[in-house]
Amino acid sequence: MILSWSGRRPIVGGSVFHGEFSSVPRAKEGTEPMRQWKIRTKMITGLAGLALVLGLLFYSSYSQLVRDRGLANEISQLASELYSAQELSRWADSASTAHDRFVDISEARRMIDMDRLDESDLETQQALIDIALMRMEHEFEGYQKDLSDHAATTRETHLLVDRNRQLKSLEAIIRSHTSAKKEWEGTSSMDPVTLSVEKRHARVRDAFNQLVSLTHEHYQTIYEAMSNFRDDVHDDQRAKKNQFLLFTGMATFLIAFLAWQFWTLIVVPFRTLLRGSQLIASGHHQHKILLGTDDEIGSMADTVNDITERFNRAVADVTQAKLHAEQEVRDRTREVIQSEQLASVGFLAAGVAHEINNPLGAIAWSAEALEGSLEDLTEEEREAINQEFLAELATSLALIQSEAFRCKGITGRLLNFSRLSDSSRDLEDIGELVQGVVSMVSKVGQYRCKTLRTHCDRGVIAHCNSQEIQQVVLNLISNALESVDTEGSVDVFVRTEPGPYGEPEQAVVTVQDDGCGMDQEVIDHLFEPFFTRRRDNTGTGLGLSISYRIVSLHHGSLTPYSEGEGKGSRMVLRLPSQAAGDAVSRGTPAAKKHQEYLSTDWKHVQKAA
CATH class of the missing domain: 3.30.565.10 (Histidine kinase-like ATPase, C-terminal domain)
Incomplete structure (x- = not known):
C-alpha cells in the first residue's frame, strides 16, 4: 500500500503526515520491478516496448506467408513418410506375432515332451523375429534420414505433423526396438526351462508390445494428420485471423500501458516529492515522503526523509536530555532537602538528648535508691507493711529503672545520630x-x-x-x-x-x-x-x-x-x-x-x- 498525505488522488507514491494515513492505488504487482529502475532504464524500456509493438504486427503478417509456403512442401514429404511408418508398424506386428508363437512352442515343449516337438518350429519363429527386427533397422535408416533432412530444409508449419514431435516419436521407436532386440537376443540363447523360471518371456513380450504400440501410434498420428488436413487448414486460417486481432489488441494495450507507466512511475512521484518538500519546508517536520520507487526521484525522497528523521531525533534527544536533567535536579534537590532536614533534626536531637539525660539519671538514681531502701528494711518493718504493697512497689521501681535506662539508650542513639561523621x-x-x-x-x-x-x-x-x-x-x-x-x-x-x-x-x-x-x-x-x-x-x-x-x-x-x-x-x-x-x-x-x-x-x- 502506498501512503499519501495529499487530499488529491495520486496514482502512486504518497506520504505520512502526523500519523495519518490514506490508501492510494498502486501499479499492478507485475510492474513492481519497474519501480526500482532508474529513469534512464525506464525510458529505454518504453522505447523497447514501442519497438515490440511494431514487431508484433510485422510478425503477424510474415508468419502466415511463411507457413503457407511450408505447407505445400510438407504435404509431399509426408506422403513418402506415411509409407515408411506403415512398414514399421507392419514389421513390428510381425515380430510380436512370431514371438507369441515362439513362447507357445517353448511352453509346449516344457509341459509335454521336448523330443516329440519339432525343433524347426522354434528356429522358424526365431528367424521370423530376426528378419522383422532387421527390416525395421533398414527402414529406420532411410526414414530417420528423410525426417532429419526435411526438418533441416523446411520450416515447421504445425498444420499437419509437428516435425519435432515426429522425430521424437521415431527416436522412441528406435529405443524400443533396441531394447526389444537386446531382450530377444538374451532370450533366444537360453534353455526353455531356464526361460520359464526366470520369466524372461514376459519381459520380451512387454518389449515387443511397447514397440508395436509406438509404431501404431506413430503411423496413426501421420494418418490422422493427412485425413484431417482440410479441417486443419480451415482452423489454421481462423486462428491466424484471431492471432492478428490478438496482436493488434496487444499492441494497443501495450501503448496504453506504457503511457500509464510513464505517468505513474515518473510524473506522479515527482509531483509527490515536490509537495512533500514544500510541506517539510513549511514546518511539518513529521511529514514522510513515501514513493515506493528506487530511481533518482526515490533517492531524493529518501534523502529528504533522512534529513527530517535526523532532525527529529536530535529534537527528541534534546527533549529527553532536558527531562532527564530536570529529574536529576529534582532528585538531588530532594536529597539535599532531606539531608538538611536530618541535620537540623540531629542538632535538635543532640540538645534534647543532653537535657533529658540529667532528669533520666536522677530518676534512675532515685529508683535505685528506693530499691536499696526496701532491701534494707528489717523483718519487723516488713511485717508492719502490707506485703502486696511491697511487692508492687519493688516491681514498679524495677520498671522505672528499666524504662529510664531504655530512654537513656534512645538519647544515646540520638547523640550518635547527631555525631555521625566520616x-x-x-x-x-x-x-x-x-x-x-x-x-x-x-x-x-x-x-x-x-x-x-x-x-x-x-x-x-x-x-x-x-x-x-x-x-x-x-x-x-x-x-x-x-x-x-x-x-x-x-x-x-x-x-x-x-x-x-x-x-x-x-x-x-x-x-x-x-x-x-x-x-x-x-x-x-x-x-x-x-x-x-x-x-x-x-x-x-x-x-x-x-x-x-x-x-x-x-x-x-x-x-x-x-x-x-x-x-x-x-x-x-x-x-x-x-x-x-x-x-x-x-x-x-x-x-x-x-x-x-x-x-x-x-x-x-x-x-x-
Whole structure:
C-alpha cells in the first residue's frame, strides 16, 4: 500500500503526515520491478516496448506467408513418410506375432515332451523375429534420414505433423526396438526351462508390445494428420485471423500501458516529492515522503526523509536530555532537602538528648535508691507493711529503672545520630559483608521461620567502612523480615551496576520482600527520625535515619521502592566502588566514638544469634 498525505488522488507514491494515513492505488504487482529502475532504464524500456509493438504486427503478417509456403512442401514429404511408418508398424506386428508363437512352442515343449516337438518350429519363429527386427533397422535408416533432412530444409508449419514431435516419436521407436532386440537376443540363447523360471518371456513380450504400440501410434498420428488436413487448414486460417486481432489488441494495450507507466512511475512521484518538500519546508517536520520507487526521484525522497528523521531525533534527544536533567535536579534537590532536614533534626536531637539525660539519671538514681531502701528494711518493718504493697512497689521501681535506662539508650542513639561523621574506609567485599549479616540474622529465633535468600555476584567491591555498612544492611534486612508474614520471603541481591546518572560503577545491594509494602506517604517520610510504621508498633524510628546518614557520608544513596500496600517493597543501597575525590577524615574523636557504638551494637546482634 502506498501512503499519501495529499487530499488529491495520486496514482502512486504518497506520504505520512502526523500519523495519518490514506490508501492510494498502486501499479499492478507485475510492474513492481519497474519501480526500482532508474529513469534512464525506464525510458529505454518504453522505447523497447514501442519497438515490440511494431514487431508484433510485422510478425503477424510474415508468419502466415511463411507457413503457407511450408505447407505445400510438407504435404509431399509426408506422403513418402506415411509409407515408411506403415512398414514399421507392419514389421513390428510381425515380430510380436512370431514371438507369441515362439513362447507357445517353448511352453509346449516344457509341459509335454521336448523330443516329440519339432525343433524347426522354434528356429522358424526365431528367424521370423530376426528378419522383422532387421527390416525395421533398414527402414529406420532411410526414414530417420528423410525426417532429419526435411526438418533441416523446411520450416515447421504445425498444420499437419509437428516435425519435432515426429522425430521424437521415431527416436522412441528406435529405443524400443533396441531394447526389444537386446531382450530377444538374451532370450533366444537360453534353455526353455531356464526361460520359464526366470520369466524372461514376459519381459520380451512387454518389449515387443511397447514397440508395436509406438509404431501404431506413430503411423496413426501421420494418418490422422493427412485425413484431417482440410479441417486443419480451415482452423489454421481462423486462428491466424484471431492471432492478428490478438496482436493488434496487444499492441494497443501495450501503448496504453506504457503511457500509464510513464505517468505513474515518473510524473506522479515527482509531483509527490515536490509537495512533500514544500510541506517539510513549511514546518511539518513529521511529514514522510513515501514513493515506493528506487530511481533518482526515490533517492531524493529518501534523502529528504533522512534529513527530517535526523532532525527529529536530535529534537527528541534534546527533549529527553532536558527531562532527564530536570529529574536529576529534582532528585538531588530532594536529597539535599532531606539531608538538611536530618541535620537540623540531629542538632535538635543532640540538645534534647543532653537535657533529658540529667532528669533520666536522677530518676534512675532515685529508683535505685528506693530499691536499696526496701532491701534494707528489717523483718519487723516488713511485717508492719502490707506485703502486696511491697511487692508492687519493688516491681514498679524495677520498671522505672528499666524504662529510664531504655530512654537513656534512645538519647544515646540520638547523640550518635547527631555525631555521625566520616570514618576510616577501605575497599571491602560487599558480598562477604552481606553474607556475614545474613548468617547472623538467620539464626535469630524470631526470624528462623521466614525465608531469607541471597543472590551475590563475585567481586562486588565498595569503598566503605565495613562496620557502618554492616549496620545499614542489618537494618534493611531486619526491617524486611519484620514486614513479611511467617511464610514470607526476603531476597538480597548484590551486584555491580553503573550509576543511574552516568556515574562510575557502583556496588548495589537490593533488599526485596513480599511483605506489607508502603504507600507514597510512608515513602516520603521514611527517613525522618522517630517515624515508624512497624506492624507490632515497636521500634524507635531511628534505624533508617541513621542508615541514611551513614550512606550519605559514604557518598552513596538509599532509595525505597514500593507499588503500594500489600505489594512488597524494595530498598536499593548504592555505594561507590572507589574512594570519593574529596578527602576523608580518618581517626577523628567523633568517628572513633561512633565506631565504638557500631561495634557494640553489632556485638549485641552476634550475641542474640
